[in-house]
Amino acid sequence: MTTFFAILFTVATLTLVIGLGLKIAQYARTPAPLKIPTTPAPLTKPGVAFRLAREAVVFESLFKANKPLWIFAALFHFGLAVVLVRHVRYFQTEVGPLVALVQPLALPAGLAMLIGLLLLLGRRLVLERIRYITGRSDILMLVLLLGIAVTGMFMTKHVHTDVVAVKAFFTGLLGFEIRSLPGDPLLVVHLLLVAILMIVFPFSKLLHAPGLFFSPTRNQTDTPREHRHLCDWAAKLEDKRS
C-alpha cells in the first residue's frame, strides 16, 4: 500500500507540475497579435494587476453576470482555498502563521466547499440552460471533488486517521524516503481521488486557474494609440512592406 501510494503520488506530482508547466509555457509563448482588452480597461500595468486580482479573488465578472452562481462559486472556492492552506501542514515540518491561523476552520471551510459543490451540481441538473452545456466530464469533476471533500470531512469529524503518520509519509516523499502510510480506507480513498485530480488537472478545465491570468481580454492595458503593439509574426509581415 505504502509503495503504491509513493509511486502514485510521484507520478501524480510529476504530471501536475510538468503538465501545468508545459501549458503555462504554451500560453506565455503564444503571441497576442492585437490589443483586445474588454473595455473599459485599465491604462496601466498596476491597473491590470488590480483587475486580475479582482477577478481571481472576488470573481468580479461573475458578480456582474449572475449573483446566485457567484455565491455558489465563492462558497466552493473560498472553502477550497482554506482547506488547501490547512493541508500545508502535511508537507511542512514547521507550519507558517497563515496555516496555523486557519487550522480551526476545518469544519466551516469543509462545509462551505461541500455545500458549494452540491449547489453547483444541483444547478447543472436542474437549470435547463446549464444542463444543455454540461458534459459528462463536468459532472465527473464535481463528483470527484465531492468525493474528496466527503472523505476528508469524515476523517476530520468522525474516523480520525493518524495525521502524524500522514505527515511523515509526505514529508518523507519530499525527501525521496519512503515511510509507511496508514491504511485507513477513508484515507486511501481520499488520496486516490486527490491523485486523480492532480493527474487530470493539466488536461481539463481546471486550467481556468492559471489560464485566467493569460486571458488577453483581462490582462492587457488599454493603450493601443499610445504604444505600438506588434508581435513577432506580425512584424515579419512588415518586412514585405515597401
Next chain:
Amino acid sequence: MAAPFDTPVLGDVDERRIPALKVGAMAESKPYVATAAHQEPLGFPGVLEDGWEKKAIGRMGELLGKYRSLQVFMDICVKCGACTDKCQYFLGTGDPKNMPVARADLFRSVYRRYFTTAGKLTPGLVGARDMTKEVLDEWFNYFHQCSQCRRCSVFCPSGIDTAEISMAARDIMDTIGQGQKYCNEIIGKVHKVGNNLGLPAPALLNTLEGLEEDILDETGVPVKLPIDVHGAEVLLVTPSADFFAEPHVLGLIGYAKVFHAAGVSWTLSTLASEAGNFGMFIGNYEQMRKISMRIRDAALALGVKRIIFGECGHAWRVAYSFLNTLAGPWDFLDPRYPVPQHILEFTNDLITRKGIKLDKSGNDGMVLTVHDSCNVARGARMGDRPGGQFTIPRDVIRASVPKLIDMHPDTICEKTFCCGGGGGVLTDELLDLRLKGALPRMEAIKEVADRDQVNFVAMICAICKAQFTKVLPYYGFKMSMAGGVHQLVSTAIVLGNEQ
C-alpha cells in the same frame, strides 16, 4: 409590414426574461455561401475541395499558435454558464446554440478531438467531435449568428470572448473555401473601388457637390465637403454609408459643419473612402491589414497631419485598437493628437473649448436616448480615461439636445446589446436573425419610449443605423427614430458668425 417570420413580442426589460430552450430554432438560418467570384480575389479557394477537413485542422493549428486568445479560450471554459443568458441572439431566438458557451463549443469540440490528450483518448467523455461536413455546416450557420459584439466577454469570469472564436472559425472556413458571400463580396469592393458600397470616385464627387448645395440652400453658409485635397490638416475616414443614404448622410453634413465652424481644413479621400474594415469580421489579419494600409497610403499621399474617423462601431474598434498595430507607426503625423481620433473626441473638445457654438433649440421637442454601439463600448475607447466612450457621446448629445434619458442600466455602456446587425450579419437573408437579435434592445427602447416619451435613439455606428432603420418598423416604431450623434450636432450648431 408583412414579415415571412414572426416578430418576437416585446417583454419587460426589468424582468430579464430568459427564454426556454428551443432546440434547433435557428438551425436553418444561414447566410449565402461565397462563390468563387467572391473568394478568389481575396486569395481564398473558390469552393470546398477534397481534403478540406485536413486543411481546416491545419489552419486551426496555425491560428492556435498565432493567437493566445484562441489557445487560452479553448482550454479554460469551466462551463459555468454565466454567459448563457447574455447574448442577444439567444435571448431573441431561444436556440441553445446561440448561448456563447454553446457557440464556442461547436469549435471547441473539434479542438479537443485533434489538439488535446483528453479528446484523443476519450472523445465521448469530453464532447470531442471529428471535423465533418455536418460540423462544418453547423459552424457556418451559427458562427454567422454571432455579431462579434463581445457582450459575453464582459460577464465571463475567465474573460472568454466568443467573438474571437467566431473570427477564427470564419477564417478557417474562408481558408478551406466556404466563405460568406456578404463579407467577402464587400472586401472585394474595398480593394477594387475603395469602399464597401462600391461607390466609384465620380459618384462620390457628385454626392458631395449635391450635399454642399443642400447645405447652402438650407443655411446660407457655404460649407464645403472637400475630397482628395492635398495638404489639408485632417483626413476624415468615414463609413461609405455616410455618402449614400439617410440617416447616415445627415451625420456627414454634421461633420462638415463642425469642421467649417472650427475653421479646420479637412479632406475626404477616394482611396480611403471607407472606415469599415470587414477584415475583422472574417478574422483575417492579412485582409484587415491590407484594408488598413489604404488609410496610411491616403494619409501619406495627401500629406495630412491628423486622421479622424467618422461614426462607426466596428470601424472604430479596428481604428482605435488595431490601426497602430496594422498600419503604424504614425510618426509622420502631428504628435500632438492621438492617431486616429474619433470625430466625437474632436467635436467634444471644440465644445469644451468653446470653439463651436451649439443651440439646443435646433432640436426642440426631442427626447433622446443613446444606444452604445457594441464595438465602441467594449472594444475601444474615446478620450483619455477608461469609459470615455460612454461619457463623450453623452456630453456632446447633452450639448445639442434638450433632454437625454438613458435606457435600463443592464442595456447600456459596457452591458449594451448589439443592434442585432453587427459583425457581418447585416444582410437580407439573415433578416429573421437580425429581427430577433434586436429584441433586447427594442424592449429597452420601448420602456423609455412609454415612460419618458423618448422619441429618438442616437447611435455612433453605420451598421447600427442601417439595422435600426430596418427593424424599428417591425416593432412598431418609426424608422426615422434612429440616427447619429452628428446628425443632432448638425441641427444644433450655430453657423455663419465664425471668427
